[in-house]
Amino acid sequence: MSDKKNWPLWEVFVRSKNGLEHRHCGSLHAADEDMALENARDVYTRRSEGVSIWVVESKHITASNPEHNGELFDPAHDKVYRHPTFYDLPDEVKHM
């Protein structure tokens, strides 16, 4: 019974307008994917924040371990040449 009282957690991704990517905006509880979508609509798009919603149950997300941050992320810090900052972007290219 207890698992019926505690709905699983879902992560919500909202695309704010066409052409942009879905962005994580928060989480919520719902009994299944249909309810998760409706809840996401009511909780996260009530002020016209979006044109599309994705939901995924949180348990399906695999996260990196913070203890491994050193070996995962630090080596990138001194490799500035990997950033595409040495090009001039035309004004027409938005959202880079």
Added chain:
Amino acid sequence: MKNENLYNYILGIADNSLILGQRMGELCGHGPSLETDIACTNISLDLFGQVRSYFQYAGKIAGDGRTEDDIAMLRKEREYKNVLLVEQPNTNFAYSIGRQFLFDVYHLAFLEQLQKSTDLTLSAIANKCIKEVSYHERFSSDWVKRFGDGTEESKAKMQEAINDLWTYTDELFHQTEADKAMVAEGIGVDVTKLKEAYYKNVGELLEESTLEIPESKWFQKGGKNGVHTEHLGYLLSDLQYMQRAYPNMEW
């Protein structure tokens, strides 16, 4: 008043949304979960938004300076024209959902027809409201299905709510004098024509939810003519408190 029938007709439509909006708003902070709490208050705000459009129009028709707030807040119980269904209390969440569902199915069919009104303001309001109400109907029917097809307890509670509220459904299809006059002018919706499809749609959803369609053939009526159940007075005392305690206050 020159256009008294039109004025009364608009109030008949708007009062349903006003009273149901107040009922759903009562759940603010009391919903069964944070997510459903927000969903219910969203529905409430949708309905209040619709009410504003209707009352602003009604105020213009009255032409004596009365505002949307005057119409919403300063009438007496007998002057409210909402159906009895929408004033029924939030006995438990199954009742709130059952009330919403039984009204939404009607509301959606009603707005579909009101879009065709020869009164351009009313058809424009209907056009705007119908998207909101389509979502309400989806939300409430989903929950009826969840409860009906859920646990033994949820099914029993949903069935009890439907059985109790059933007696208020027939009134949705009664015509007032204002209704008849407005139908004759091509402005109003002939609600008697919505009845058959309503009971068919509601019946199908109840069957899908493994719930029984109540057999009762005895129905309550009176709300449309201002004769209400005892619940409306308490609701209005909440709704009107600020305007009664601090006359003419503005937000």
